[in-house]
Amino acid sequence: MASSAAAPRAAAARRSDPARPDDAPRPSHPDIIATIGATPLVALDRLFPPARFQVYGKCERFNPGGSIKDRAARSMIEHALSTGELLPGVSTVVESSSGNLGIALAQLCSFHRLGLICVVDPRTTPQNTAIMRAYGATVETVDRDPESGEYLPSRIRRVHELLRTVPDAYWPNQYGNEDNARAHHHTMREIHEALPKAPDYLFVAAGTTGTLRGCAEYITAEGLRTQVVAVDAVGSVIFGPPEPWERGHRRTIPGHGAAVVPPLLRTGLADRVVKVTDLDCVRGCRQLLAKESILAGGSSGAVTAALLDAASWIGPGATCVAILPDGGDRYLDTIYSDTWVESRFG
Ligand SMILES: Cc1ncc(COP(=O)(O)O)c(C=O)c1O
Secondary structure (H helix, E strand, O other): OHHHHHHHHHHHHHHOOOOOOOOOOOOOOOOHHHHOOOOOEEEOOOOOOOOOOEEEEEEHHHOOOOEOHHHHHHHHHHHHHHHOOOOOOOOEEEEEOOOHHHHHHHHHHHHOOOEEEEEEOOOOOHHHHHHHHHOOOEEEEOOOOOOOOOOHHHHHHHHHHHHHHOOOEEOOOOOOOHHHHHHHHHHHHHHHHHOOOOOOEEEEEOOOOHHHHHHHHHHHHOOOOOEEEEEEEOOOOOOOOOOHHHOOOOOOOOOOOOOOOOOOOOOOOOOEEEEEOHHHHHHHHHHHHHHHOOOEOHHHHHHHHHHHHHOOOOOOOOEEEEEEOEEHHHHOOOOOOHHHHHHHHO
């Protein structure tokens, strides 16, 4: 019945559109880039029995590039194309990424006929590098910065060198690009619209803080009462200098945590910050797999670990949403390898 009512409306709409005569070809299916977003929100009732509080996971692996970074990449690239900063067939995108943004950019740049040089570090898996190369990207690996012992300063230094030497180079600069954050107004809108009422808590992993900022801005703009819990890595400096006990903690799981304060960060975005270790991430991932049959990436394990820990302070009957930024396929040799876990944690 619904389709028979819709058909005359569609025909009338075609007739009223002078650009689309009746015999025009039918609208085409969406292209691959148009499938970014609208990811599923799934109940995590087995891991978090709803008698206590309800938890949903926003499964960002369903984006075509496999992670939440598809949203940021599309937002940044499409804005630069619209302003003419990027020219198809001419420009080369240069960016530093630990993997997921690189893959997202590789797909977008291939789609829009743009070059891509992605600067990565040794934590980036051979599989991620291979995916970027398959899309036609050039991948450069840098070593730790001798002064700080971190990778990020080396990656940024190399990006600046490339910007000076590569013709028509453009740096989206995910750590400072407002379009990265803006993409996540939509992420939060999807969560809000998928539930009968706004969630009481949103658990979000923080790296560039684009997701955190975009979601928090939507929450403020819509006047929602959702409390934002930012999940960071032990040893990261995003929300302030590490405590003495955090020093010396080696972060090997990419995604959340940063060695510099991201320029996108604003004060007051998070109501609470929870810091997790790499081992917490592994435990969180393995629990998601064992109880929910979800093969999730490291930062999903981080937010899961934070939620498991939050059972002590979240009020009964609350609704929580955990953003699960990517899938576990890219972590089979680390988080899901018993050999790796044993060698790393004993
Ligand atoms: C797997 C994963 N989790 C979390 C994040 C952090 O998201 P954001 O950069 O929006 O803070 C990233 C960013 O690259 C990521 O790849």
